[in-house]
Amino acid sequence: MCRDLPRPIDIPVKQTVPFHQQFVNESHQIVSYYRPLFPPCLSPSKVLYLNGYHHSHPQEQTTMKKDEMFTSLCQIAQMIAETMGPNCETVVHDCEHYENFIAAIYNGHVSGRKKGDVTYVTGETVPEDAFQNIDPGVNYMNCEVVTTHKKTIKSSTIYFKTENYHYGLGINFDITQFAGMKEVLDKLITTNAELAVEIHSRQSINQIMNECLAQMDLPVEKMGKYDRMLVIQMLHERNVFQMQKAVPYVADRLKISRYTIYNYLRELNITP
Structure with a gap:
């Protein structure tokens, strides 16, 4: 048949x-x-x-009907909110009706908003003519927002518009506590220099210092101010003071204080 x-x-x-x-x-x-x-x-x-x-x-x-689109966006918003956890707020905006600006919201505690509110994620009130300025072809991705409650939020919004409906789907992720963790982690993992570079630098400064002292043909113990300033001038010409921790090393080798080294450098118009 x-x-x-x-x-x-x-x-x-x-x-x-x-x-x-x-x-x-x-x-x-x-x-x-x-x-x-x-x-x-x-x-x-x-x-x-x-x-x-x-x-x-x-x-x-035919194009998807308004109620079908709204239901689909709500399902997507709920899925994202539940998957990403309590720090992630998702919201469906009805961009055709001011009083229904927040048509659906999940994890609203992130921004402190609820269904029916007419406030932005920042906490500011939405102007009644706001919808006239919405360009459906422009979406907002991964923007930083600081709310009136001093929360730092990553925010994205995408718009859906046809002759049947005009909706927006927003995602607002509270990163306030993560920003603090980032600062702590940055301090924890920061290093002064690579070990190989530090070893090479130390070997280089040792070699240069020995060569400069050899040119003086005078024990450090018998050197006066002029002799030590001459050594410092030679070290400067070989870029020793651009190396890390050069000043305390030179001070130790010349048997004078760091303060004295800095005074000699100033007299020679040298900036370490």
Whole structure:
């Protein structure tokens, strides 16, 4: 027995045969169908010719209805909120009705809002003409928001607009406590230098210091201020004071204080 096909059949015009029939159906639509390409059970009333293609069951091509879209967005919002946990707020905005700005909200404690409120995630009141300025082609992704309660929030909003509806889906993630953790972790994992670099630097400064002292041909114990300043000048010319912890090392080798080293550097107009 022949039965209706389960899905629409799309056949380009160039693949059809020239023989066809046209008629006006009950809805006053001009219908064209090609008899040789459809089984007898597919009656002309189930075939609509639009934009160069055949479409069976044209009512299946309609846009999602407003209530269907709202239900779908609510399901998505709830799924995200439950998956991401209590720090993640999701909200569905009705951008056509001011009094229904927050049409649905999950984990509303993040921003302190509830269904029916007309406030932004920042805590500020939404102006009554706000919807006039919404561009459905512009979405807001991964923006930072600081609320009136001093919370730091990552916020994203995407809009959905057709002739049937205008909705927005927002995600607001409270990162306040994570920002504090980041500061602690940064301090915990920060290092002064790589070990290999530090070892190389120490070996280099040792070698340079020995070479400079050798040029003086005078024991450190017998050096005066002029002699020590001369050594410091030679060390500066070889960029020793650009190395990490150079000042305390030089002070130890010259048997003077760090304070004295800095005084000598100032007298020589050298900035360590």
